[in-house]
Amino acid sequence: MIHLDLRDPRPMYEQVVSQMEMLVARGVLAADEKLPSVRQMAIELSLNPNTVQKAYSELLNKGVIYSVRGRGNFVSGDCTAVRQAKLEEIKQQIYKLRQQAHEFGITVKQWNELLQSLIEEGKL
């Protein structure tokens, strides 16, 4: 279900987090569905249970899952919520890029042309 890339510079637990978010966002994991247990997931991914635990804690913090002692971890919301959150996160990142562009002396005109060209690409 999840594939880890050892060459990816991001820590393992973060890869798990983003892939789980992805699965929820795409509706592969429905609301209130039970996730694999910490130990089982650790075996599947050849990771230490602590690492998986950290990933699950992060997902808990982000509100993507909820966890019940002795019963397991479960998906908390439906796909739209996570997808919307991601869209907002991406928007913030583009704001940062725009800020960088501005600091490098790139004009608003050049910036808008870049975005426009990206939209054109998308329409193909």
Next chain:
Amino acid sequence: MIHLDLRDPRPMYEQVVSQMEMLVARGVLAADEKLPSVRQMAIELSLNPNTVQKAYSELLNKGVIYSVRGRGNFVSGDCTAVRQAKLEEIKQQIYKLRQQAHEFGITVKQWNELLQSLIEEGKL
């Protein structure tokens, strides 16, 4: 000339690199202009000379500066080159974001709407 932010989570040498690039891109530093020596820069910024050396090496790698043994470091190109490179770099980063959006089940339509809304904002 350069202002370091201690709260910035990025490593110091990386902050130096991006600010130097910025100064070249904005034309504050012209082509073939001599940069402060590693030691002088280290004193000005209250940094360890090793840190500044690492920043200069990075800039050398990126081709932003060139180094003449025994004479010092000099800006290699003019502002347009660096600016163009930055624009390309930003474009690549937006490609990554688009890829992420796609993996989260965000449609091309939603993506283009996002870009369009950003263009509208820029026109204000």
Next chain:
Amino acid sequence: MIHLDLRDPRPMYEQVVSQMEMLVARGVLAADEKLPSVRQMAIELSLNPNTVQKAYSELLNKGVIYSVRGRGNFVSGDCTAVRQAKLEEIKQQIYKLRQQAHEFGITVKQWNELLQSLIEEGKL
């Protein structure tokens, strides 16, 4: 009669305890009324009998119910007693919060203003 929330992070037996207390406090369960047996309750709530047993033991400890060997469990007091006990418990918890507030350097004035504002809200 009792509704369990799987998303509630509290252990199941604790949810049973607080809901039983609630039912007594509201007078839904009168004094000396017989409670469902552990097994029957377990079936109704789809819980393990051990879990229900733990809840009943807790209620016994708190003096909310009494148990007669071979006959079953019964509500011990009337609603006012439980309600009064709850009120006292809440008071103790607010004391703890006040203590915390004090440790965080929140003044008595700020604290009283908070309580006052809550009273005002309640009057609406």
Next chain:
Amino acid sequence: MIHLDLRDPRPMYEQVVSQMEMLVARGVLAADEKLPSVRQMAIELSLNPNTVQKAYSELLNKGVIYSVRGRGNFVSGDCTAVRQAKLEEIKQQIYKLRQQAHEFGITVKQWNELLQSLIEEGKL
């Protein structure tokens, strides 16, 4: 600086978190002040470095501190911000208590009388 209570049912890392928050809120730790390193703190408290690391991560999440690789952890804001956040947190907890009281059949009148009596106590 920090005192741990082994009898406290809360996990060690959480005790560290709340005590650090307290120190910032009371102005004992000023903005941008450096905290003891993870390892040093671990020695002082006779804890494993990982446990301290977890506490610091939590404080990072809450925005109470910021951390710079290779340099250390630092207090992020001044006392008023943390104090205000704590006040809001306490308010939310009292809301929960009010909700509980309501479910136990305690009237708004009784509730307000409780708050009023607490205010009177505070004036002594």
Next chain:
DNA sequence: GTGGTCTAGACCACC
């Protein structure tokens, strides 16, 4: 068996 906490000891990037 489940999640959550903790210890012990290791490695890496950064300063």
Next chain:
DNA sequence: GTGGTCTAGACCACT
């Protein structure tokens, strides 16, 4: 030296 990640193995409370 610093923070951050990871492994290995343990204990506890809850179901």
